[in-house]
Every structure is written in C-alpha cells, then in structure tokens.
Amino acid sequence: MRDVSPEPGPGRRTSAAVREAALTLFAERGYELTTMRHLAEAVGIQAASLYNHIPSKQALLVEITHGTMDALLRGLREAKRRAGPDPADRLVAATEAHVRFHCEHRREAFIGNREISSLEPGPRQELLDKRRRYEHGFRRLIQDGVRAGRFSVRSPKLTSFAILEMGIGVATWFREGGPLSVDAVAAVHGELALRMVGAPDR
Amino acid sequence: MRDVSPEPGPGRRTSAAVREAALTLFAERGYELTTMRHLAEAVGIQAASLYNHIPSKQALLVEITHGTMDALLRGLREAKRRAGPDPADRLVAATEAHVRFHCEHRREAFIGNREISSLEPGPRQELLDKRRRYEHGFRRLIQDGVRAGRFSVRSPKLTSFAILEMGIGVATWFREGGPLSVDAVAAVHGELALRMVGAPDR
DNA sequence: AACACTAACTAACGCTCGTTAGCATGAGCG
DNA sequence: CGCTCATGCTAACGAGCGTTAGTTAGTGTT
Numbered sequence: 163m164r165d166v167s168p169e170p171g172p173g174r175r176t177s178a179a180v181r182e183a184a185l186t187l188f189a190e191r192g193y194e195l196t197t198m199r200h201l202a203e204a205v206g207i208q209a210a211s212l213y214n215h216i217p218s219k220q221a222l223l224v225e226i227t228h229g230t231m232d233a234l235l236r237g238l239r240e241a242k243r244r245a246g247p248d249p250a251d252r253l254v255a256a257t258e259a260h261v262r263f264h265c266e267h268r269r270e271a272f273i274g275n276r277e278i279s280s281l282e283p284g285p286r287q288e289l290l291d292k293r294r295r296y297e298h299g300f301r302r303l304i305q306d307g308v309r310a311g312r313f314s315v316r317s318p319k320l321t322s323f324a325i326l327e328m329g330i331g332v333a334t335w336f337r338e339g340g341p342l343s344v345d346a347v348a349a350v351h352g353e354l355a356l357r358m359v360g361a362p363d364r
Numbered sequence: 365m366r367d368v369s370p371e372p373g374p375g376r377r378t379s380a381a382v383r384e385a386a387l388t389l390f391a392e393r394g395y396e397l398t399t400m401r402h403l404a405e406a407v408g409i410q411a412a413s414l415y416n417h418i419p420s421k422q423a424l425l426v427e428i429t430h431g432t433m434d435a436l437l438r439g440l441r442e443a444k445r446r447a448g449p450d451p452a453d454r455l456v457a458a459t460e461a462h463v464r465f466h467c468e469h470r471r472e473a474f475i476g477n478r479e480i481s482s483l484e485p486g487p488r489q490e491l492l493d494k495r496r497r498y499e500h501g502f503r504r505l506i507q508d509g510v511r512a513g514r515f516s517v518r519s520p521k522l523t524s525f526a527i528l529e530m531g532i533g534v535a536t537w538f539r540e541g542g543p544l545s546v547d548a549v550a551a552v553h554g555e556l557a558l559r560m561v562g563a564p565d566r
Numbered sequence: 567a568a569c570a571c572t573a574a575c576t577a578a579c580g581c582t583c584g585t586t587a588g589c590a591t592g593a594g595c596g
Numbered sequence: 597c598g599c600t601c602a603t604g605c606t607a608a609c610g611a612g613c614g615t616t617a618g619t620t621a622g623t624g625t626t
Binding site for chain 1: 392393394396397478481482518519522523525526527528529530532533534537544549551552553555556559560562
C-alpha cells in the first residue's frame with residue numbers, strides 16, 4: 163500500500179528534507195534527544211526509511227558540523243580577499259562575515275558549537291582542529307593590525323576569542339524577521355570589534 | 365559484605381561527591397550522554413544507590429543550572445553594590461564578576477548554557493527568566509552610562525549580549541593553572557567592555 | 567517486455583537507559 | 597542491648613533507542 167503519487171520530483175527531495183529536519187530538530191532538542199523516529203516523523207516517512215538517505219545518525223551530525231566549519235573557513239578567506247590590505251577593513255570584513263553566517267545559519271552554528279561532545283573522537287578532533295585554524299585566522303588579523311600600529315590590545319588571543327564568541331552568541335537569539343536585520347547586527351559587531359582592538363572610531 | 369570503615373565522616377560526604385561528579389561528567393560528556401552508571405562509577409557506588417542522595421537525574425540538573433544562575437545574579441548585585449555610582453566602575457565590576465565566575469565555575473557555567481534543552485519545560489522556563497533578568501541588569505548598566513553621557517553605543521541590547529557572551533565563552537577554554545590567571549582574564553574583559561561601550565581608556 | 571534501481575514499508579533485534587523493589591549492614595542513640 | 601535510620605547492595609523492569617532484515621511498489625532504461 164503505497165501513496166499513489168508520492169514524489170513530486172526526483173528522490174533527491176527527501177534527502178534534502180532529512181537534512182533540513184535534522185537541522186531544526188538537532189538545534190531545538192539537541193542531538194541526543196532527537197530520535198530517528200522524531201526525524202522520520204518530521205520528514206513524513208518511517209524511521210527505517212531514513213537509512214535510504216543517510217548511513218547513520220552520527221554521519222548526519224558529522225556532515226552538519228563539518229560542513230558548517232568548512233563554510234566558516236571559506237567565509238573568512240573570502241572576506242580577507244575582498245577587504246584589501248587595510249587592517250581595520252580586514253577585521254571588520256571578517257567579523258561581519260562571521261556574524262552574518264551566525265544569523266543566516268543559526269541552526270548549523272548552534273549545532274556545531276553545542277554538539278561537539280556528541281561527535282565520535284575522530285570527527286570531534288578534526289572539528290576542533292578546524293575551529294583552531296579559524297580562530298588563528300582572526301588572531302593573525304589582530305596581530306597584523308598591532309604590528310602596523312593601528313590596533314592596541316592587551317592580548318590578541320583573548321581579543322580574538324572575545325570577538326568570535328560574541329558572534330557565536332548571535333545564533334542563540336537572532337530571529338529572521340525580528341526587529342534587527344542581519345546587516346544591522348553585522349554592522350554593530352563590526353564596530354564593536356574595531357573598538358575592542360583599540361582602533362579609532364571611523 | 366560491606367567495607368569495614370566506609371565513612372570517614374557523615375553521609376553528607378557522598379552527596380557532595382555525587383554533585384561533584386555530576387559537574388564534571390555533565391560538563392565533559394553532556395547530560396544525555398552521562399548515565400547514572402557513569403555517575404555511580406565516578407562516586408564509587410552502584411547506580412541504584414545514587415537515589416539515596418538525589419530524587420532523579422533531572423533534579424540534579426535542575427539544582428546545578430538554577431544554583432548557577434542564582435549565583436550569577438547574586439554576583440551581579442554584589443558587584444553593583446561594591447562599585448559605587450560611577451557608570452564605568454559599575455560596568456567593569458559587573459563584567460569582572462561575570463568573567464570571574466565563568467573562570468572559577470567553568471563546569472557549572474558550561475552546563476547552565478548547554479543543557480537548557482535537557483531541562484523539562486517548567487524548570488527551563490524559570491531558568492530562561494533568570495537569564496533574562498541577568499541580561500537586563502547588564503543592559504541597565506549600559507543605559508545608565510549612556511544617559512550620563514559617559515558611554516556611546518549603537519545598541520545597548522546587542523552590546524550587553526556581546527559582553528555577556530564573550531564572558532560565557534571563557535568557560536569553554538579557561539584552565540586553572542594555565543598561562544592566564546583569573547585576574548588577568550577578568551581585567552582584559554573589563555577593559556574590552558569599557559571599549560565596547562565607547563568609554564575613554566583609563 | 568524485462569530488468570535494475572530507488573525508496574518506501576513492517577517487523578524485530580539487541581542493547582542501554584532511568585528507575586524501583588527488596589534486602590543487608592553498620593552507626594547513633596535511648 | 598535493641599531500635600531506627602541512613603546508605604549501600606543485587607536484581608530486574610518497562611521503555612525506548614539506533615539499526616538491520618526482508619519485502620514491495622513505482623520509475624526509468626535497454
């Protein structure tokens with residue numbers, strides 16, 4: 163007893179729906195509290211049928227978390243490329259890209275930050291490495307500005323941590339269609355970052 | 365067959381050990397991944413014996429998360445009281461207390477931030493209310509400074525979010541006995557907060 | 567027309583979970 | 597000495613978990 167016309171498009175549709183439902187459920191309830199039966203219900207199929215689209219629940223989490231971190235790393239490279247040589251421009255561009263991502267991909271960012279301990283040791287270590295590389299990218303931006311005499315900070319490391327962390331926090335409260343636009347939040351954070359590194363207001 | 369001299373002190377000892385083990389395990393693996401058998405093993409008793417000390421796993425989480433938030437609220441009141449009337453002094457004192465707590469009670473802070481979705485609806489809502497009150501306390505500090513003409517910010521709300529969030533992040537990387545002292549981290553964050561609100565460097 | 571592939575289904579397996587029941591032991595106290 | 601209470605133990609329960617097996621229906625290709 164199958165539905166008469168179950169597929170409006172090719173089967174790719176369902177795979178995308180699984181990923182989409184996982185994003186919402188993992189972000190809302192957390193990975194461990196989300197069961198395959200919840201996930202299946204959200205998609206409109208049976209739990210066992212999920213395995214036509216994903217190898218395992220863990221693989222789904224790995225794909226989400228690593229995909230997110232890869233996107234952040236790409237965004238940072240892209241921002242640096244576009245910003246040109248000025249240290250302040252570069253820091254603002256990087257911060258805005260960071261914040262923009264955390265607004266526009268709230269669920270991914272949220273999962274990537276909260277579910278690290280739900281990853282198996284291998285993927286977890288790789289993810290932490292990527293995070294470290296990402297932070298180092300920001301730290302270098304700050305150190306460059308200090309060396310150029312444009313920034314003044316007590317601790318480049320703590321400052322990069324602080325800038326990244328305040329952006330990560332955006333993912334916990336930002337709502338699309340809320341009172342604040344993505345652009346507004348990104349602009350505020352860009353200015354905050356500049357102030358934090360002791361660059362004069364523009 | 366019991367141990368001959370199992371209790372060096374009164375039974376209170378074990379209850380404290382349960383709480384202590386829960387702090388470490390919930391922080392390291394997360395609430396859902398921590399089983400009562402893990403917890404019992406860490407304490408050195410059987411899983412069922414835990415129920416001589418706690419009513420349920422959930423009650424343990426509620427106690428930890430609410431105790432943490434209550435302590436933060438007390439710390440904020442205390443900092444305001446000690447700092448006197450100057451807006452900059454008050455903001456620095458509050459920020460330093462916030463950061464200090466997140467250094468000295470890393471595990472509690474970590475759990476309180478990550479395991480909100482593992483709380484049952486009632487306690488969860490109460491915790492979120494406390495968090496809101498805590499944030500409003502910081503926001504008022506900023507607004508007071510703005511009204512006094514000492515601070516200049518684009519958005520008091522976003523700025524208080526950012527200051528709090530960067531402090532929360534400290535709990536993820538700070539290590540007692542590491543290269544940075546609690547005092548040093550608190551001082552850096554105090555200065556960062558001042559810069560973020562546009563107060564002139566002291 | 568025959569075949570292979572995709573993607574859905576039902577049923578069930580083996581395991582682990584939080585928790586309870588029932589019992590034993592030793593300390594504190596009259 | 598004997599009672600009570602706190603605190604530990606073993607055994608087990610019912611539920612729910614991720615996952616697998618086996619099957620079936622529709623779709624596109626040769």
